[in-house]
Amino acid sequence: MAGERPEARSGDPRTAGPARRAADRGRYGRLSRARVLASALELVDREGLSALSMRRLGAELGVEAMALYRYAEGKDALLDGLVEALYLELEERLAGQAEASSWRAELQRVARATYEVCLAHPQAVPLLTTRMLAVPLARRPLAVLRNHERVLTLLTGAGFDDAAVVGLFRAFNSWLIGYVSEELRPMVDNPDEEEPAFRLGLHRMPAHELPVLRGVAAALAERGGTEGLATGLDALLDRLAATG
Known part of the structure; x- marks a missing residue:
């Protein structure tokens, strides 16, 4: 009939309500x-x-x-969320341990716990560098900022002035992430090969150009572990604390 509204049909975009989430x-x-x-x-x-x-x-x-x-909100936000998840796991590890009695021992405790989290999630470790390069300080996940605050508070409480605190903070983070990255770098060329030289692929490296690297490759393939982390951090802090 004239003037009669057409019957609404299921799925008709003219009659559909708000899109269902x-x-x-x-x-x-x-x-x-x-x-x-x-x-x-x-x-x-x-x-x-x-x-x-x-x-x-x-x-x-x-x-x-x-x-x-x-x-x-998207892939970048998801990647930042992974960084957040790593730092939240770090907080859980630290909360389950007793605090150390000195600022240096506490930095060692933070470094060791960070190392353990990274070894538990090696595939996500590159984000600790790439996302920190891409995200301004104020936009980093809160768990990351709390970790920054923890380290800065330790250094400030130790009596260093602002310039020394900043230098030590940067050096600590650089050593820690650098050490973990070195530990996780792939070294084995052929895991099915039993002969160490072939396992590392040394035959692919020209002996006349890389004699020293070939000579220490087997040692480089071994992880330094938490002992190497602590030794290097102590040496770094000795040097920086003396000049601070």
């Missing part, structure tokens, strides 16, 4: 930021950073990728 109840129940970041870290631990995407993480959690944008 993507469901956020997955195979682990209702999502939370903590659950999303934990699953992202588990995925990276298993398959590396290249495997991480919103779509892949959504599949891991049993939800649409769009549901994740409530907890991370």
Whole structure:
């Protein structure tokens, strides 16, 4: 009949209400930021950073990728969330231990706990450098800033002036992340090879150009562990504290 409104049809864009939000109840129940970041870290631990995407993480959690944008605005925010997860794990480790009696011993405790977290999640460690280069100080995750505050408070409480505090803070972070990065660098060329020289791929390195490197390659392949970390940090602090 003339003037009669057409019957509304299911799915008709002219009659559809507000778009329904993507469901956020997955195979682990209702999502939370903590659950999303934990699953992202588990995925990276298993398959590396290249495997991480919103779509892949959504599949891991049993939800649409769009549901994740409530907890991370995009890939960069997700990567920053992984950094946050590492520092939250560091806080948990430190909270479960007794504080040291001196500022130097406490720095050693922080360094050792950081090393342990990094070895537990080696695939995520590059983010501790790349995201810190990409994200301004004030926009870093709060857990990262709390760690900065912890170290700066130790150094300030030890009686150093501002210039010395900044120098020691930078040196501490540089040594710690640098040491961990060296420990985690791949060294083995062929893990199935039993002969050490071939296992390390020394036959690929020209002997006449790289005699020293070839000579110490086996030693470089061995991890220094927490003992090497502590020894190097002590030497660094001795030098800087004397000049501070």
